[in-house]
Amino acid sequence: xxxxxxxxxxxxxxxxxxxxxxxxxxxxxxxxxxx
Amino acid sequence: xxxxxxxxxxxxxxxxxxxxxxxxxxxxxxxxxxxxxxxxxxxxxxxxxxxxxxxxxxxxxxxxxxxxxxxxxxxxxxxxxxxxxxxxxxxxxxxxxxxxxxxxxxxxxxxxxxxxxxxxxxxxxxxxxxxxxxxxxxxxxxxxxxxxxxxxxxxxxxx
Numbered sequence: 001x002x003x004x005x006x007x008x009x010x011x012x013x014x015x016x017x018x019x020x021x022x023x024x025x026x027x028x029x030x031x032x033x034x035x
Numbered sequence: 036x037x038x039x040x041x042x043x044x045x046x047x048x049x050x051x052x053x054x055x056x057x058x059x060x061x062x063x064x065x066x067x068x069x070x071x072x073x074x075x076x077x078x079x080x081x082x083x084x085x086x087x088x089x090x091x092x093x094x095x096x097x098x099x100x101x102x103x104x105x106x107x108x109x110x111x112x113x114x115x116x117x118x119x120x121x122x123x124x125x126x127x128x129x130x131x132x133x134x135x136x137x138x139x140x141x142x143x144x145x146x147x148x149x150x151x152x153x154x155x156x157x158x159x160x161x162x163x164x165x166x167x168x169x170x171x172x173x174x175x176x177x178x179x180x181x182x183x184x185x186x187x188x189x190x191x192x193x194x
Binding site: 008016 | 036037038039040042044045046048049057058059060061066067068070071073075078080082083084085086087088089090091092093094095096097101105109114118121123124126131132133134139141
């Protein structure tokens with residue numbers, strides 16, 4: 001099943017879109033954050 | 036990497052841990068955390084449960100591992116094996132541009148991380164001695180803490 005596309009802000013506040021970065025495989029890691 | 040943290044917090048994390056990949060901000064959880072089904076319903080803030088997904092270039096999910104709760108970590112080795120199995124050519128690290136680092140109020144400085152991980156390890160070691168039924172889980176957690184301690188020492192060696 002394909003992953004849904006998303007756009008989120010990166011560490012510089014610039015929008016980052018998944019589909020724009022699938023020129024190769026990607027590892028997507030979720031962290032708990034909030035610390 | 037994706038979390039609820041702000042771009043400034045993520046910039047601070049990249050600077051502290053010298054990361055070479057983007058960190059993305061999903062404060063409302065609606066961009067990726069909820070669509071990927073990793074929101075932690077046990078946490079009042081519904082932050083993401085630690086999870087790893089490997090996506091092929093056609094966006095197909097070829098590996099997915101979501102932890103039970105905040106204390107677990109998904110398997111890096113299994114994720115890397117799934118990535119290698121795709122048979123794609125190696126890529127170079129990306130150039131990362133960050134905004135101003137703005138550590139959150141609970142951000143832990145690098146020098147505090149080793150004592151923190153050692154404390155976590157010893158607490159779990161004590162629990163393992165008292166509760167045989169958690170021995171297997173505890174062994175995984177202790178190995179994880181040993182690995183984090185090693186990584187922090189390597190990072191501090193570069194300070």
